[in-house]
Amino acid sequence: MSIKNSNPLKSLSVRVCLLTVFSLLLTAYGVSASGTISGAVYVDYNMNGVRNTTGTAPDYAIDGGLSGVTVTVYAPNGANKTATTAANGSYSINTSAGTPLPAGPYRVEYTNLPAGYFPSAAGTNNATSVRFVAEGGAANVDFGVIAPKEFCQTTPWLVTNSYVVGPGTYPSLVAFPYRYADELDGNVNGTWSAPPSRTSALAPTAIGDADTVGATFGLAWNNLTNRVFAGSYLKRGARFGGLGAESTGAIYQIDNPLAAAPAISVFVDLNAVFGAGTAGANPHPASNTDFGTDPTAIDQIGKVSLGGLKLSKDGTKLYAVNLADRRLYVMPTSGALNSSTITRFNIPTTGLATSSGNCATADVRPFALGRDRAGQIYVGGVCSAESETSDAKLTAYVWRFDNPGFTLVATNSLTFGRVLSTTESTVWQRWANDTGVLNRAAPVLTDIEFDGSDMILGVRDRYGDQVVTPNYYRGYGDLMRACPNGATFNFESNGGCGSLTTTGAGTGAGPGGGEYYIDLNGDGREEGALGGLVQVPGFNHVVATFYDAVAYNSAGTRVSNFYTAGVQRYNNTTGAMTGAYDVYLQSDSGTFGKADGVGDTEVLCEAAPLQIGNRVWTDANANGIQDASETGIANVAVQLWADTNSDNAVDTQVGAATTDASGNYIFGGTGNANLGTYACGTATSDTRVAVSADDAEQNAGNGSVSINNSDLELTADGNTQQYVGVRFTGVGVPKNASVTSAYLEFTPRDDGQTVNTGNPTITIRAQDADNAATFTTTANDVSSRPTTAASATWSPGSWTVGTAAQTTDVTALVQAVVNRTGWTNGNAMAFVLSGAAANNFRRAWSFDGGGGSAKAPRLVVQYTTFCNYAVNPQTKYEVRLPASNFTTGQALFGKTPSPRDTDASANGDSRDSDGVPGGGQVTAALVTGNNGENNHTYDFGFYVAPTAANAGIGGAVYDGGRGLGRVTVTLSGGGLKQPRVTQTSAFGYYHFDDLPAGETYVVTVVSKKYYFPNPSLVVNLTDNISDANFETGAEILSPVKNPMLK
Structure with a gap:
């Protein structure tokens, strides 16, 4: 082989050669593209690889667009066009407009993602940041991304506080699926006109009780550790948690809250760390019998114990507001907790303006915490005006925590009109330290959530926490919105916030004469918020705690629903209530009825997969x-x-x-795609015969079947041999589970007729069925059932009253049934026993004879449980293409x-x-x-690889010894029907394979940025070439000066 350098500026013959080369290049570049490539970059909140836009179940999140992402379309020769996504995430690139791209197919790349965003999971509406599109244009070439802390699964759970009068084991923390609140009637699904009962409503799951955790308000969730934090809260009549020694400064941690038995412990007691009384003294009575009065607590509501909790975006810090010293506490979520590791910051209390002069320092009452999408922490509070003689100074404040300082970003008077009833005040009133005036609504700003860049504020009625009687007094809280205005926020006014106005405008209730969220409840009043909020990322609804939460039946008719509390769901665009759920009902014991009976709420979003x-x-x-x-x-x-x-x-x-x-x-990804399972433990299914017809005896001679028997003779009745059938419902073994042991158990009858002579030999078989039917009196209904090939032989031996008799191991029988295609966890399984000789049997109790299930036949199955592998963070992996791929007939052969x-x-x-x-x-x-x-x-x-008769040409393009990437290299001649075009790699390498040997080829390089003194090489190919290299000249040229681009 040989290589000849050719300088286009020095010889005519070379110029002719170059003209030939460039005529081929023009041919390659001259085939124009057609069509437009368009799509969007969107935030895929649930990481399902599909852009969800309806906001309805099951995909509540609305996957909004992401602006500022660079989209580049590359042609086969490296030519490209670029666009930037608009505010709604859309882009469009016309491949034939302007300077057209060569014909496709094309490579589409997405770059310049905002900090913190990553590609979402692959799916039907999403691939990776490099996609491939055919010639002719394409629509919906979308790219989903995710900020991991904004991920939430499709159907998350919510946790809320539920208050209990005095001590007891009634639930004080409960959990329930978000979907329970996705219907107006709270999933009762009936046109009821009276309050529902728990037989028709869906009950929550208790995760902590009054004696253990006690009264709490602030909640935070760490999805990296599966831990809920709950901060103690002072509510009149509700005790502090016994686990925390009834401390006002205890913060509890509940690990694995959705487990059958969550692990609950004290995360920290601020009174223990910083000294007694740090969070105030416990005003509750020393005697557990006095919670019905609890008079000392009245004045201390909002001034003792803890307010809001919030977790940092990275999960490493927990923030808490101490109501007693009005400080923000910042605690690490791991490691030692002491006065050195916990930092405290004084929340501003001086110089705070109201509509009627500055708020008195003693009247500034912080409580709420919030965190925006960027991770910025906010603190909210009110001027309580408790030292004043009028309500004029009632004001809400929100500060941004700038560590160590605070910046006031939002403030608004709370003296606007409200809709209550004709017997109660129609405005917020200053804090009072007694309960002498009935239903005297006093504001506490208790929670802050963010919907995008907008702020949602939860306001609790302090009066509802000052009273104990659950069946009369109420908490008249509120739900408000504030929208950004530069570096600050403007509270809603007359039902409008930012560019949106809802039908709550002009109602006379709310700032400026209207309210953004049209709140209502089940007792006919229009105010009833209890101050807790949660905004699931991407969801177009905010969930707020309310008393008498369910206000409609499934037909959309307003109903009466008294002495309950739960959550309501409000549309963030229309302000309308679109769903509700009652955490407790009027019939539930120990609750506070309408009187601030629940507190905060938090969503249990899983860690992003x-x-x-x-x-x-x-x-x-x-x-x-x-x-x-x-x-x-x-x-x-x-x-x-x-x-x-x-x-x-x-x-x-x-x-x-x-x-x-x-x-x-x-x-x-979310479904652990293509990952296997591993043995992670064992589980046991333990069931007994539960109804009369599930144990039966069949005469072996005439086939007659009897049920409702007083006993079971195994397996002869006097001189008559018989079959005995036993059936077990609800067998909790998953399909294809690995069964490690199984046995039947019988209770010897204790009437002196339990044993006959000898030791019978009994054969046990399982019915070979997906879901065994109950026994009937149809002839031969026991013996005629198909049974498994596997069987077991059992000789009972001694038969002792009071000692349960277990059969030999029947693992193989059970395994055969659960391996059936149609088996489902919880199906019924039946067994047939036969074979004992006449007058050689054992007598056991049946379901009827033994007085029910207590002595009835029993099936115990132990099996191995398997867990799904997941792709874990910070873990070493290896992707392998095994050797089998390279064998004859396989994909990589x-x-x-x-x-x-x-x-x-x-x-x-x-x-x-x-x-x-x-x-x-x-x-x-x-x-x-x-x-x-x-x-x-x-x-x-x-x-x-090249065949024996073929060879390859390769080399590199250098600039002063440094490899140049993305330089266009063209190969022509040699009998090729059309030129081949490629680009150099990041380090300057290129290669052409499978070229017929014995031919002469021309290799040419071209770049818009670099000048090549010798841009072409003529190659006589007789063997593989790997050193067909190019070097740039001394100057970097613009396309106008570059002679190769004229």
């Missing part, structure tokens, strides 16, 4: 980059291996996938791994090849990031 993967493709030019025209390889087996013992070496295969038609594969290319350009890691061959397989090692930081950059390129 992780997903990894990407693409296996044909790298036709072997440059290690996914060029637009290069296709994926289907049916490649891909394995995921993990370091499960933290020794920095992968040791276990945890997943298996097969590439789809486009060559894509993934592991993990005859293919060679591309050179590993570490593309350093923007988004380069998403389009390069990461495979490293070795040991007969190709692998890519990785270490995952944090939760939700999905990584779709693990790609594998393969090419077909």
Whole structure:
């Protein structure tokens, strides 16, 4: 082979050669594109890979667009066009407008994501940050992203405080699915006209009781540790938690709150850390019998114990407001908690303006905490005007915590009109330290949530916490909105906030004569908020705690619903109430009825899952980059291996996938896609015969079947042999579970007729059915049932009254049934016993004879439980393409791994090849990031090596010894029907494969930025060439000066 340098500025013959080369280039560039590529970049809040826009169940989140993302469309030769997503996330690139792109297919890349955002999970409406589009244009080429702390699963749970009068084991913390509040009637689903009962309503799950946790208000959730924090709260008549020694400064932690038995402990007691009385003295009576009066607590509401809690965005800090010293406490969520690790900041109390002069220092009452999308903490409070003689100074304040200082960002008078009833005041009133005036509503700003950049504020009625009688007194709180105005926020006015106005305008209730949220409740009044809020990221609804929460039946008719409390759901765009749920009902014992009976609420969003993967493709030019025209390889087996013992070496295969038609594969995500399971424990199903017809005896001679028997003779009745059938319902064994042990158990009858001579031999078989039917009196209904091939033989031996008799192991029988295609956890399983000789039997109690299930036959099954592998954060993994892929007939047979290319350009890691061959397989090692930081950059390129009669041409493009990436390289001549075009890799390499040997080729480079003195090489190809290199000149040129672009 030979290579000749050719300078276009020095010889005519070379100029002719260059003209030929460029005529070929023009041909390659002259095929214009057609069509428009359009789509959107959106926030995929539930990471389902689908853009949800309706805001309805089950996908409540509205996946809004994301602006400022760069979208680039690349043609096969590297030419490109770029757009930036608009405010709604949309983009559109016309490939034929202006300077048209060459014909496709195209590579579409998304870059310049805002800080904190990562690609979402792959799905039907989302791929990775590198996509491929055919020629002719395409719509809905979308890209979903996620900020991990904004992720929430489709159906999360909510937790709320529920207050109990005095001591007791009634629930003080409960949980329930968010969907319970997605219907106006609270999921009662009936056109009831009277309050429902728990037989028709859905009950919440108790996770803490009054004696253990006591009264709390502030709630925070750490999804990285599955831990709820709950801060103590002073409410008249409701005790502090016994677990915290009834401390006013205790913060509790509830680990795994949705488990059958959550682990509850004291996270910190501020009174123990900083001294007795730090959070105020406990004013409750010493005797547990005096909570019905509890007079000392009246004056201390809002002044003793703790207010709001909020977790930092990264989960490392917990913020709490101490109502007694009016400070913000900042605590680490791990490590030691002491006076050195907990910091305290004085919340502003002086110089705060009201509509009638400054608020008295003693009247400033902070309570609320909030956190915006960026992680900024806010503190809210009121001027209580308790030292004044009028209500004129009632004012709400919100500060931004700038650590160590505070900046006032929102303030608004609270002297506006409200809609209560003709017998109560129609305005907020200053704090009073007695309960002499009935239903005297006094404001406490207790919670702050953010809907995008808008602020939602929950206001609680202090009076509702000052009273004990649950069946008369009420808490008339409120729900308000504030919208950004530069660095500050403006409270709603006359039903309007920002650019939106709701039908609450002009009602006379609320700031400026109207209210944004049209709140109402089940006792006919229009105010009833209890101050707790939660805004699930992306949801177009805010959930607020309310008394008499359910105000409509399923027909949409207003109903009366008294002495209950729960949550309501309000549309953030229209202000309308769209759902409700009662945490407790009038019939539930120990509650506070209408009197501020619940507190805050928090959503239990799971930690964002992780997903990894990407693409296996044909790298036709072997440059290690996914060029637009290069296709994926289907049916490649891909394995995921993990370091499960933290020794920095992968040791276990945890997943298996097969590439789809486009060559894509993934592991993990919300459904743990393509991940396996592992044994993680054992479980037991323990059931007894539960009804008369589930144990039966059949005469072996004439086939007659009797049920409702007084006993069961195993398996002869006097001189008559018989079959005995026993059936167990609700067998809690999952399909295909690995059964480790199983047995039947019988209770010997205790009437002196339990044993006959000898030791019978009894054969046990299981009915071979998905869900065994109960026994009937139809002839032979026991013996005629199909049974499993497996059987067990049992010789009972001694038969002792008072000692349960267990059969031999029947594991194989149970395993055969649960392995059936139609078996479902909870189905019924039946067994048939036979074989004892006449007058050689054992007598056991039946369901009827033994007085019910207590002595009835029993089935005990133990099985191994399996857990799903997940892609874990900060874990070492290895993606493997095993050797089986390279055998005859398999997807990678005859293919060679591309050179590993570490593309350093923007988004380069998403389009390069990461495979490293070795040991007969190709692998890519990785270490995952944090939760939700999905990584779709693990790609594998393969090419077909040249045949014996063919060869390849390759080399590099340099600038002073530094490799130049993305330089266009064109190969022509040699009998090629059309030129081949590629681009250099990040380090300047290029390669053309499978070229007929014995031909002469021309290799040409061109760049808009660099000048090449020798831009063409003429190659006589007789063998593989790897040093067809190019070097730039001394200057960097504009396209106008570059002679190669004239």
